[in-house]
Amino acid sequence: xxxxxxxxxxxxxxxxxxxxxxxxxxxxxxxxxxxxxxxxxxxxxxxxxxxxxxxxxxxxxxxxxxxxxxxxxxxxxxxxxxxxxxxxxxxxxxxxxxxxxxxxxxxxxxxxxxxxxxxxxxxxxxxxxxxxxxxxxxxxxxxxxxxxxxxxxxxxxxxxxxxxxxxxxxxxxxxxxxxxxxxxxxxxxxxxxxxxxxxxxxxxxxxxxxxxxxxxxxxxxxxxxxxxxxxxxxxxxxxxxxxxxxxxxxxxxxxxxxxxxxxxxxxxxxxxxxxxxxxxxxxxxxxxxxxxxxxxxxxxxxxxxxxxxxxxxxxxxxxxxxxxxxxxxxxxxxxxxxxxxxxxxxxxxxxxxxxxxxxxxxxxxxxxxxxxxxxxxxxxxxxxxxxxxxxxxxxxxxxxxxxxxxxxxxxxxxxxxxxxxxxxxxxxxxxxxxxxxxxxxxxxxxxxxxxxxxxxxxxxxxxxxxxxxxxxxxxxxxxxxxxxxxxxxxxxxxxxx
Numbered sequence: 001x002x003x004x005x006x007x008x009x010x011x012x013x014x015x016x017x018x019x020x021x022x023x024x025x026x027x028x029x030x031x032x033x034x035x036x037x038x039x040x041x042x043x044x045x046x047x048x049x050x051x052x053x054x055x056x057x058x059x060x061x062x063x064x065x066x067x068x069x070x071x072x073x074x075x076x077x078x079x080x081x082x083x084x085x086x087x088x089x090x091x092x093x094x095x096x097x098x099x100x101x102x103x104x105x106x107x108x109x110x111x112x113x114x115x116x117x118x119x120x121x122x123x124x125x126x127x128x129x130x131x132x133x134x135x136x137x138x139x140x141x142x143x144x145x146x147x148x149x150x151x152x153x154x155x156x157x158x159x160x161x162x163x164x165x166x167x168x169x170x171x172x173x174x175x176x177x178x179x180x181x182x183x184x185x186x187x188x189x190x191x192x193x194x195x196x197x198x199x200x201x202x203x204x205x206x207x208x209x210x211x212x213x214x215x216x217x218x219x220x221x222x223x224x225x226x227x228x229x230x231x232x233x234x235x236x237x238x239x240x241x242x243x244x245x246x247x248x249x250x251x252x253x254x255x256x257x258x259x260x261x262x263x264x265x266x267x268x269x270x271x272x273x274x275x276x277x278x279x280x281x282x283x284x285x286x287x288x289x290x291x292x293x294x295x296x297x298x299x300x301x302x303x304x305x306x307x308x309x310x311x312x313x314x315x316x317x318x319x320x321x322x323x324x325x326x327x328x329x330x331x332x333x334x335x336x337x338x339x340x341x342x343x344x345x346x347x348x349x350x351x352x353x354x355x356x357x358x359x360x361x362x363x364x365x366x367x368x369x370x371x372x373x374x375x376x377x378x379x380x381x382x383x384x385x386x387x388x389x390x391x392x393x394x395x396x397x398x399x400x401x402x403x404x405x406x407x408x409x410x411x412x413x414x415x416x417x418x419x420x421x422x423x424x425x426x427x428x429x430x431x432x433x434x435x436x437x438x439x440x441x442x443x444x445x446x447x448x449x450x451x452x453x454x455x456x457x458x459x460x461x462x463x464x465x466x467x468x469x470x471x472x473x474x475x476x477x478x479x480x481x482x483x484x485x486x487x488x489x490x491x492x493x494x495x496x497x
Contacts (some may be wrong), residue, residue: 001025001027001047001050001055002047002050003047003048003049004046004047004113005046005047006044006045006046006047006060007025007031007044007045007046007047008029008044008063009042009044009063010023010025010033010043010044010045010183011023011040011041011042012033012038012039012040012041012042012043012066013036014039014040014095014098015037015038015039015095015099015469015486016032016099016428017099017103017429017486017488018486019083019084019485019486020032020033020034020037021033021037021038021039023045023375023434025055028154029053029054029055030053030054030055030323031045031054031055031056031057032054032055032056032057033045033057033058033059034056034058034059035058035059036059036083037059037237038065038066038068038069039066039068039088039095040066040067040068041062041064041065041066041069042060042062042063042064043059043060044059044060044061044063044065045057045058045059045060045123046058046060046366061419068086068087068088068091069086069087069356070085070086070087070088071086072085072086075168076168076170077166077167077168077169077170078116079153079156079157079164080154080155080156080157081154081169081171081306081485082169082170082171082484082485083157083484083485083486084483084484084485084486085170085484087484089121089125089483089484091354092480092483092484093119093121095478096119096478096480096488097118097119097478099111099488100119100429100476100478100488100490101116103429103430103432103433104433104476105439107433107436107442108435108475109406109439110440110442110472110473111473111476113472114472114473114474114475114476115474115475115476116217116476117476117477117478119477119478119479119480120311120312120315120477120478120479120480121480122305122307122308122311122480122481122482122483123307123308124305124307124308124312124483125483125484126170126483126484127171127172127173127174128171128220128303128304128305128307128308128483129169129171129172129176129211129304129379130211130212130287130302130304130305130306131208131209131210131211131274131302131304132169132171132172132176132180132208132209133206133207133208134152134154134166134180134206134207134208134209135152135153135154135155135163135205135206135207135270136150136151136152136163136187136194136195136204136205136206136207136253137151137152137162137163137194137195137196137197138150138151138163138194138196138202139151139162139163149194149211150187150193150194151163151164151165151194152165152166152184152187152194152204152207153165153166153446154166154169161197166180167181170484171484172209172211173211174216174219175211175216175218175254175256176209176211178254179209179218179220179250179254179257180207182249182250182253183207183220183246183250185246186245186246186249187204189247190245190382192204195225197268197270200225200268202225202234203224203225204224204225204484205223205225205265206221206222206223206263206272207220207221207222207223207224208220208221208272208298209221210285210296210298210302212285212286212287212288212296212306213287213306213307214287214288214306215285215286215287215288216256217256217258217259217285217286217287217299217432218254218256218257218258218259218282218285219257219258219259219260219261219285219296220250220257220259220260220261221260221261221262221263221272221276221298222242222260222261222262222263223262223263223265223272223273224262224263224264224265225264225265234444239393242262242279247260247279251280251281255413256485257281258261258281258282258285259277259278259280259281259282259283259284259285260278260279260280260281260289261276261277261279261298262276262277262279263276263277263298264276264277265274267347270354271304271417273299276298276299283297283298285299286304287306288306289306289309289310289313289336289340289419290310290340291367292364293338293364293367293368293389294334294336294364294367295360295363295364295367297360298355300334300357300360301333301334301357301360302334302336303336303481304482305481305482306330307369308479308480308481308482309481311457311479312425312489312491313336313337313340314481315477315479315491316337316341316398316425316491317340317341317344317421319423319475319477319491319493320341320344320396320423320493321420321421321495322395322396322420322421323344323345324344324345324346324395325345325346325347325394325395325396326345326346326347326348326349326393326394326396327344327345327347327348327349327394327395327396327397327398328348328349328351328387328394328396328397328398328417328419329341329343329348329349329351329398329400330351330380330383330384330397330398330399330400330401330410330414331351331352331380331399331400331401331402332350332351332352332357332358332361332400333352333354333357333361333400334357334358334360334361334364335350335351335352335357335358335360335361335362335364335365335373335375336361336364337398337400337425338373339349339364339365339368339370339373340364340397341398342370342373343370345372345395345396346372347374348372348373348374349373349374349376349387349394350373350374350376351376351378351380351383352375352376352377353377353378353379353380354377355377357374358376358377359375361373361375362375366464379407380406380407380410381409381410381413382405384410384413384414384416384417385409387413388413388414388416388417388418392429393417393418394417394419395419395420395421396419396420396421396422396423397414397417397419397421397422397423398422398423398425399414399423399424399425400421400425401426401431402427403427403428403429403431404431405426405428405431405432405434405435406431406435408438411435411438412438412468415439415468415469415471416440416468416469418469418496419496420495420496421474421493421494421495421496422439422471422490422493422494423490423491423493423494424436424491424492424493424494425490425491426489426490426491426492427487427488427489429488429490432490432492436473436492436494439471439494440471440473441468441469441470452454458485467496469496470496470497471494471495471496471497472494472495472497473492473493473494474493474494474495475491475492475493476491476492476493477490477491477492478490479491
């Protein structure tokens, strides 16, 4: 079996972390399947990679639909950002819960006495996103006979140069969808070209709509190519058109729109970034979490599932059994967890590398009259070393790192604190298990599980923690923050022995 070969009548056995399907080839090798796999479907596959121990393949043709597969409503749209839509939501929860169990297979002995909590479901399975990013683009292909100068929607999964037109985003609410449609009409009518990443020419790039779940306040952000450069008649007309036509029409029709921004991005990078200019309304919108209010600016981090975030943060709060003394909120982002927990502790240190995030956190702390949170701009590994060597001890530590997990050099210093408990919030089961294994002083094998191809092999950090305070895994709680996607959050409580 080699690349481009077609494998016929292959059964999708299950979904693994990352959203891929898992199947078995006739020679016994496992097949990692992309392209919208659904358990129990019979498919033909095209091999994309042939390796010694496994194959990688894409779905070429569906021979027999899975009995699980739902027919989605005709007005809904299935795209890469919600590829699990055809799977019933209860089944999605079951799959994710099983994936977390599989992730901890290498820690079977260490979790023998652990309390495994049922997965916490998102309060909303549709219309839950408070932030949606749309993209403009072209698609010109002589081979396919395509010459589309204007597309507006989402990137096709795995094809970052290709935009799929959107007509309805099921993860956004109806107001967001309506604003998107009106902007689509206005942008098409303007005749202003969309941005071409190959040439760097064109105007429209991205549209971000942020809509506060609790207050209904809405922020519209246009990411465009060089709108405020002067000396060009066409650009002056563009600016005038946008200011007088689009902003007036949108603000009159949608009273919930309280902010309209432009982000000027003249780089080739396909991201929403660079200089932001407020063109209409207030500079921020506000939303609420567990009774506290939070300001959101264009670049602020804020959990995209507001009601789900309340569930997640409440899970963190409930997991903490030692509510006193000093709390370290590490990889804190805008400090939301620390602010929410501040009333339970004498002192909170909110540690985050990105200065603008800490500044947002300080504003929200002041806004809610929280006085006992100190915001520290530092790499966690540097802060951990300094704090453990001189500043004092911590009673409770909350870790909420990015997908890559903890920096290895931070782990021994974190353990040196001797905290009574450590709450680890993770969006990546593979790095979660890797980090906890190191924290427990476990020398890991080079075997990998079905959930991820990440090598979580033996590390020198595991040897460095053996003489430090010992911990056990007391509780594991999966949380679904992102229905219809493969993403999973997990809250793990470690308690000092």
